[in-house]
Structures are given as structure tokens and as C-alpha cells.
Amino acid sequence: MHTKTPRLIAAAALGAGALILSGCSGPSAADSGSDDTFSATLVGGVAGDLSYTDTTLAGLEQAAEELGVTTKHIETPDAAQGETLLRSAIPTSPDLLLSITLPLDTVISIAEQYPDQLIALPDQGDEGTELPDNVAAYTINVHEGSFLAGVVAGAMTESHVVGAVIGGQAPGLDQFALAYKQGVLAACPDCEVKLSYLNFQFSDPALGKSTALDLHSDGADVIFQVAGGTGTGVIEAAEENGFFAIGVDSDQDSVAPGTVITSMLKRVDANVFSLIEAAQNGDFASGYTQVGLADGATGLSWDTGSTVFEENAPAEAAAKIPAIKELVEDYRSQILDGSLAVCDALNEPDSEACAALG
Amino acid sequence: MKDFDVARLVQRVAVPVLAVIFALIVGGFLVAASGYPPADASFTVMQSAFSCSPAYCNFATVLTTAAPLILTTLGAILVLSAGLFSIGQEGQYGLGGLAAVVVGYAIPLPEGLHAAAALLAGAIAGAAVGVIPAVFRIFLGANELIVSIILNSIVMLVLSYLVNYPLRQSGGSASYTEVVDETARLAVFDPATKLGMNIVIALAFVVIVWVYLRRSTWGYEQRMAGAASAFARYSGMRTRVAVIRAAALGGALAGIGGGIQVIGMNYRVIDGFMDGTGFNGLTAAILGGMTVFGGALAALLFSAITVGAVNGLQIMMGIPREIGATVLALMIVFVSVQAPLVERLELWLSKKRGAAEIARRAAESPDASPPTAAPPPDRTDAASSLLASTAAGAPAPGLEEA
Amino acid sequence: MDAILNFFSSEMLHSGIRLTTPILLGAIASALSSRAGVLNLAIEAKMLVGAFVGLLALDAGGSTFTAILAAFLAGAITGGLMAGAHRLGVDLIVFAIGLNMLALELSVYLMRVLFGGTGVWTPEVDTLDDIHIPFIESIPFLGDLLSGYNVLVYLAFAAAIAFTLFFRYRPGRHLLAIGEAPGAAAAAGIAVPRYQATSLIVAGGVAAVGGAFLTVGELGLFTRGMTDGAGWIAVTAALLAMNRPGFLIPASLLFGFSDAFAIRLQSTTDLPQVVVQLLPFLATLVVLGIVGYRATRAAALLGMPKRPRGAAKRPQPATSTAGS
DSSP states (O other): OOTTHHHHHHHHHHHHHHHHHHHHHSOOTTOOOOSSSOEEEEEOSOTTOSSHHHHHHHHHHHHHHHHOOEEEEEOOOSGGGHHHHHHHHGGGOOSEEEEOSSOHHHHHHHHHHOTTSOEEESSOOOOSOOOOTTEEEEEEOHHHHHHHHHHHHHHHOSSSEEEEEESOSSHHHHHHHHHHHHHHHHHOTTOEEEEEEOSSOOSOHHHHHHHHHHHHHTTOOEEEEESGGGHHHHHHHHHHHTOEEEEEESOOGGGSTTTEEEEEEEOHHHHHHHHHHHHHTTOOOOEEEEEOGGGTSEEEGGGGTOOHHHHHSOHHHHHHHHHHHHHHHHHHHHHHTTSSOOOOTTTOTTSHHHHTTO | OHHHHHHHHHHHHHHHHHHHHHHHHHHHHHHHHTTSOHHHHHHHHHHHHHOBOSSOBHHHHHHHHHHHHHHHHHHHHHHHTTTOOOOTHHHHHHHHHHHHHHHHHHSOOOTTHHHHHHHHHHHHHHHHHHHHHHHHHHHHOOOHHHHHHHHHHHHHHHHHHHHHTTTBOTTOSSSBBOOOOGGGSOOEEETTTTEEHHHHHHHHHHHHHHHHHHHSHHHHHHHHHHHOHHHHHHTTOOHHHHHHHHHHHHHHHHHHHHHHHIIIIISSOBTTOOSSHHHHHHHHHHHTTTOHHHHHHHHHHHHHHHHIIIIIIIIIIOOOTHHHHHHHHHHHHHHHHHHHHHHHHHHHHHHHHHHHHHHHHHHHOTTOOOOOOOOOOOOOSHHHHHHOSHHHHSOOHHHHHO | OHHHHHHSOHHHHHHHHHHHHHHHHHHHHHHHHHHTTOOOOOHHHHHHHHHHHHHHHHHTTOOHHHHHHHHHHHHHHHHHHHHHHHHHTOOHHHHHHHHHHHHHHHHHHHHHHHHOSSSEEOOSOOOOOEEOOTTGGGSHHHHHHHSSEEHHHHHHHHHHHHHHHHTTSHHHHHHHHHHHOHHHHHHTTOOHHHHHHHHHHHHHHHHHHHHHIIIIIIISOEETTTTTTHHHHHHHHHHHTTTOHHHHHHHHHHHHHHHHHHHHHHHHOOSOHHHHHHHHHHHHHHHHHHHHHHHHHHHHHTTOOOOOHHHHHSOOOHHHHHOO
8 A cells, every 4th residue: 555655756756856947947036127117016915805905906006007117916815925925025126015914013024124125004003113214104094084984874874773894893993983983973963873893704795795784674774884895795785675885995886876875985095106106206204104084095985076876876865965965074174173083993092082982 | 577567657657747747738728718828837837936046035935835834734644644534634723823822922931942832832732623533533433524624614713713802912903913922933044035944844744754654653553543444453553542643643743834834934823824724735645645755745846836826927927826726726636536547557457467367377277267356445444545546456366376 | 582582683584594595505415415425525616616607607698597507507517527536436535625626716717817807706797686475575574584585595495305305205215225335225226326426416516506696696796715615514514414304404504594693693792703603513513423423332232343434424435336
């Protein structure tokens, strides 16, 4: 039974030998981007999630078109391989390396190892860690936009029950969820807000659908999704059952026209674009930069002129929109002039605004 | 006799090589279907997997990726060679990694000792998961294959829960544990790829497992328990003990695999840590013909194709990276089909030889016994059926002795 | 009491039944294969094939019926491949491991090549309509339980019942005999290879329809590994049912409802979902242990040599079936 030992070893050795032989003769893989055009490589995420990664990629594409830079995206489907992939991108020496989804300390250790490589984090919460000189990070105040999404939900609901499907219970996601709750209660003090947290499943549309239908059965008639790919199931559920949804990250209004009232934008794409633009112009600024409602880094799809809902929604729902828009503008100015404090569950979880939300 | 052996050796090498080539050809067609010249594609894969420049060594990336995979491969080989078809390497890898991380950040220990303690914790966790299917099989008579599949699901659920809730890094916005202490991290030779002690440990275990299986009494016992359990029992071996020991050691190896991934590369467990390294280990074990060195080489080939497909095809040529794993899957399919084909070929050859021999003897003496067909090989357990082909490939006893 | 009733919302019933459907179809396929004496671990592969081909057919302009038929045929072909491999004496466990990996990777590769470089494919298609049964629909509890699903849900439950009835008839009895003792069945004149091949082909088709339920029936989109282990859960559910056709529905319901229950749990309580999600798996382990133990005991009482029952469930060695 053991005499067959040699055959597969031999086969494998043959194969590997052939590979090594041919590998030696080729030119080095590392000499690609030697020309003059500015090059940017993004590492992280999986394209086609219709959400976070796709938003980020939109910024990369925009940079390619408008700034004429060479761009590349390296997907990281397996979380544990993310670091290896980021490391293997460095020898291709892009002028700017962008990273999403990798832990901050991993990025910092790589940045310290390669002080000449500029690294940009288009969406990175300020974890209080000092950044090396070659790292720039943008922190998006998504709580500001989420508050406005809450206002929309609170003003729209008939049942006075609104819901949210959240990918998991974590500070970064509560930054959306709690501010949303605060916004709902601002527009509709007697509303009930049901937050349904998943177990960090961000790519399971069937689960999103079931969860949304479950919230709907409890009376929720507007549901905000903060669950990446899982959220497409939330929108699907709303479309099939005649209630409303609010999209997240990118403009999802046209995913289900007339069902998605608006989308809470997290403009990672804008950050990607400005980070690339700055680096190309030699204005790379290391450290954290906070961007929010004032910079257009967060907000609603309405801000960018989306009218998909009004054009496709049932008349009575569409009729409410102008009044809601006014309400939103009212709150927006309050946030911008600082008279309204929105709960930021990521950076200031102990603030008064958050404490009031439990 | 001599010429026959050469012929058989040629078959034995040629047929699996054919299976691999076949998989590559089908893969080539698939690449051609996506509008790229297959020759360029395969060249790019090899270059991205094996080239080395002073700045960055692709092959070092392959080795780093291969290190945990080699250990899960060894774990699979150890268990399967004891006749226990457990495919629980994925769960063992996952829990092993988690145990190593917890020891790595929660227990302060001096450098060197800390890493060893973390790996030991990984080994214990892996062994604990690994031993369950064996216990179910031996004491309850349940199908260990199914038990191990269920265990994978259970560990996956528990791991995800632990990483997201009790063991989640405080204040972090994503799902991962705390980072292990500096003292618990494996030494790194090549900072660019984090190649270091991880591959040294993996290769050391290749030798250790080979010595264990080939040169130790325990190894002999467990091989016999797998290959001929009745024989082993009658010759006074405690097969139950041998099988449980094999399951524990196999689990420990896969657990160490999880351990070196976390203390050698990630320094923490990220949600989604169970990414198929355990399962791929089983696959590499099969591709490597269930032999220690074959398995290790297959694990290396596995990593090379994966790294080559991602770094080469996807990044440089824009061909979907899934083509790498597709070709590997095709290799498994073709290799599995090839085993019985070789068996049939050999049976046919030996029959032909037998017939010729009988015809010759019949010409010499008229009262020669009629030929008997080769007896069906005794392969009640799946693990030995994997290895296949030799029992039937050997010439029928009657002919040999005649 | 109100809280309890409130917990078992109508939507939970609906979710439970919907989540059960692919598992049930996969479990039928798994039990059918087991009954023919083959441990079929490629259910996951066949589901993915069905999910992908079904959506492909739907997008190509087919009706939902042709999409499901296409999925069935694709699964049957995959099952046919397995049957052919079995005939040759291939180790079906290894073969299935290869098939699972192949289906997972090749589906995504083809998706990316055919429909662009992204990780999701959302063609403009109409998924199956829900069927609302008059009268029953308006009965409180019962209406939610029985009405408002697409045709595949009803088909899955009908298939499980048909499968149970099948064993009351001659071919079903033959299949049972083959699963228990292929050698004896062959000696009794049953065409073992033909039965096994047919079972594997039908099982492939049925499992593939389970996959098509996800794409053609529910979501209208395809993503990498979108069956998300449903094939493995189906194998587990079939084992929980001890491969008895009559137990398949309750076993699959347990898995389906534990997911629905977990969703419900986290929107109404603070209990971690993992507790509920683990339950069916732990239950299966207990069942496997008890069944195995009883079989071992029975064998011991009859004075037969102790042999793990699991061993009998493995694919038979090449020569004993292919050659007979």
C-alpha cells in the first residue's frame, strides 16, 4: 500500500520544477510602474458588494478618468490574507497606496517599514494612535448624515415604528445606528426605533431580507440598512412588501426606485479622490483629517440631486417629500452651526447626546 | 520481472502527471475563454509565484502562505493514514489560531517561551477538536467524517461569536481580537513578506511527521490501524489507542498551523479567519498522494498557484483570480478519477501477463490450474481507498507463486 | 403569553419555511444518495450549479419554469458525473471535495468573465411570484404557515412526501435493500449499479433545484459561494433524520427555523444568536452518537463483530459494486 509513494511526489516535483525553471527566466515582476503617470493602488474589500467597496472603487475610477492616474484594485476576499496582499502591492511601488478594511496597526507597521511609500486610508476612525509621516487618514463623521437619515425616516413613517438592520454591534456601526435613532426621535418623538443587529454578516442578502421582513412584521414601515451586501436583501424585502428602505454608503436610490427613499452617503469615493488628487499635486498631508456634512463627505443622496424616489413613489409618499426636505435642511443647518450635538458612538461614546439614547 | 517494474513506474508517474496536465489544459481553455492567451497567463502565474528580486521575493510570499497550509496538510495525512476519515482540519485550524492568540496577548511570558506556549495552546485546542470525531467513531460507532463536518460548522459559529463579542478588541471598529505581545511573535527573516520561523517550523514538522510515521512504533501502529485493522488487533496492538492518538496529533498539527498563522503573520484573529486553510490542507494531502513529502510539495504548489493567480493574473492581467483555485479543483477531480483508472490498467496488464504465462505453462504441462481473477482489494475504509490501486495492481497471488 | 406569541411572529414562520426550503431539497438529495449506498458530499456543489445555471437561464430570456428545469438538468449532469465516477470506482468523497471546490470557483470565474469584473451579478430578471392560497390565506396562523410562498417551497415539501411514499413501493424497497446490503441486493437480482446511478442523477437534480430556489426563487442575484454552506447543512439534516424519508421534513425545519429563530432572537432580546444557531448541530451530534451506539450494541447482542456503523455508509470499494 505504500509503494505508490513515489508517484505523486514525482508528479508534484516535476510540476514544481517546471514552474521554478520557467520562473527564473522571466523578467522581474516588480518593474511595472516605471513611467511618469501617477499610480494609485487600492487594497481591500471585494468588488461588487454594491456598497462599501463599490463606493471606494467609484472614487478610484473617477481619479483615473479625471486625473489621468493609473489605478489598480487588489481584492482581499479572505481577511487573514489582507496583510500579505498589502505587502505584495508595495514592490509594484505605486505613488500612492490606499488601504481599506485592514486593521490600523497592521497598516502602521507596514508604513514604518517602508517610510518612502505614501499610504492613504480613505476611511479610518481615529483610534488615538499616532500616524507615521507617510500615512494620511480621513475620518468620516457618518453620524451627521445618519442623523438626517433618521429625520427622513421619522417624518415618513405612518406606523410610528421605524427599524434599522445593522451588520453587527460595534462602535463603528453604532455611529450610524445611534445617530439614526436620535434623528428619528427628533422628527417623531413618540416613534419606536427597532435596531436589529446581525452577527457581522455583510454578504448574506437572504439574511438581510429575513431580518427586514421580521422588523416589518413588528410594524416598521421604514428600514435603514447598515449592512453592506446583506443590505441589498433589506431593500428587496421593502420593494416586495410595499414598505420603505433607506440605503447606505453609496447612492442606492435606483436599486429599487420608489422604495428607497434616500441613501445615507458615506463618501469614501470623495475621500479616495481627494487623497489621490492631493498626493498627485504633492500636497500629501499626513495625520487624521475629519470630514463630515460640511465637506459633503456624508449626507443624503438628495444632496447630490437624486429625485429617483419622488418620481417613482406612490403619490401620497412622494407628496411628503418637499416638507421632509425642508425639515432636513433645518436640521442640517443646526448641525453645521453647532447648535445640535449628534451622538458620535465611535469617537465620543460617552457624550451627552449618546447617553440620552441608551 | 525487471522490465515490468519499469513499465509500472512509468505508469505511476505518468498518470498523475497527466491528471495535472489535463487540469492545466482545461484551465488554459478557460483563460482563453476570457480572451487572454493561456501561455502568457501560465507564464505570469509562474513568474509571480517564483521570481525573486532583492526588493521583494514572490517566492517568500509563497512560503509564508504555505507554512500554515503545510501543517494542516500534515494534520490531514496523520489522521487519514490511521484510517480515520476526519475532515475537521478547518475547525482545528480555527480554534488553534484563537487559542494561540489568547495565550499570546493574555499571558505575559518571556520571549521564545511565549511563542512556544502560544503554539502549544494552539496544539491543545486543535487536538481537542480533532479527538472528538475519533471518540464518536470508536466508542459510539458514528461516522467520523460527518462528525468532523458538523464540528467545522460548530467551531465556525463559536469562533465568529468569540471574535465579535467577548474577545473583540475593545474600542476597535472591526471584528478582531487584541494583538499578541511582541514576545509571542515568531522571528522574521524577511520583513517584506514576514517569512521567518513560520516556514522553519512547518518544515521541521514535515521531518518530524515523516520520522513519526515511518520510524516510530506509534507511527507503525497507527499505519497498521489504518491499513489493516484486523491484522493490527490480532498482533496485539491497541488500535483504538492508536487511532485516538493519531486524531489528537493530527488535530494538534492543524492547530499549530492556525497558531503560526496568527503569531507569524496576522498577530490577531480576524473574523473570517477560517478561510479554508484547513480544508485546503486536506486537499493538498489528497493531491500529494497521502504521503508526507508529497503532501508538503502539494501544499507548496497550492500556495504557488494561489499567490500566482492573485498577484499575477488578477493584478497584472486582470484575469479573475478564481482560475487558480479552479485549476486546483480540477487537479483533485482528475487525480481522484485517475486512481481507479490506473488500477484497471494494471489489472488488465497483469491479466494479460498471466494469460501469457498460463499459455506458456499450459504448453509445458497440461495440468496447470486455471487463472483466478485478482481478489477485490480490502478497502473498507475510505482513507485507504484513497491511496487505492496497489492492492489490485499487484499480480494475483496464484500467479505469483505458481 | 403575549410576549411569547409576539415572539413567534408571522414573519418568523415565513422566514423559517423559506430558509428550510433549500435545506430540505438538499436533504432529500443526500438521503436518496445515502439510501443508494453512496455518501454524497457534493450537495453543496450541485446547489451552486443549480443557483448559477438557473439564473443564467432566466437571464437568457427563459421563463422561471425553464430556469428551474435548466437548473435541474445541470444538477442531474453533475450527479451523472458522480455516477460515472462511482461506476469507475472513484473515491466519491475525494471526488466530491473536488467538485465542491470546482463549483465554488468556476461559478465565480465564469460570472466575472461573462458579466464583468465584479463580485456580484444582478441581472434584470423577475423572480418567482408568491402564491397566495385563497381562504387559507386569511386564517390567522395557518395562513402564514401555508400561504404566500413561491412554487418551489411547495414543490420541496411535496418532493419530501413523495420521497416517503416512494419507499412503500417496489423500486423504493429495492433502493433500501441496496443501501443496507449492496451485495445481498445484487445477489437477489437487483440491478445495483443502475439504481445507484439513477439515484445520484436524480439527487443532483433535486439539490440543484434547491440552489435555484435562492437565485430564481428568492434573490435574483448571484454572489460567490451564495449557498453559504446550505449543502453541508442539508447533509447534516439528512443525518439528523437518520436518512429516513419521513424525518426529513422535521429535521430540515429544525435547521431552517433555528436560523429564523436566531434572527428573531436578536431583534427582540440580547441573547447571542450563536446559542440558537448551535442547537441543531449539537442535536445532530447527539443523534449520530445515539444511532451509532444503538447499532453497535445491537450488533454486539447478535454476536456480530463490532464494526462502526459509519463504515457501512461509506462508498463501497470499486470492485464490489462496479464489478457486480
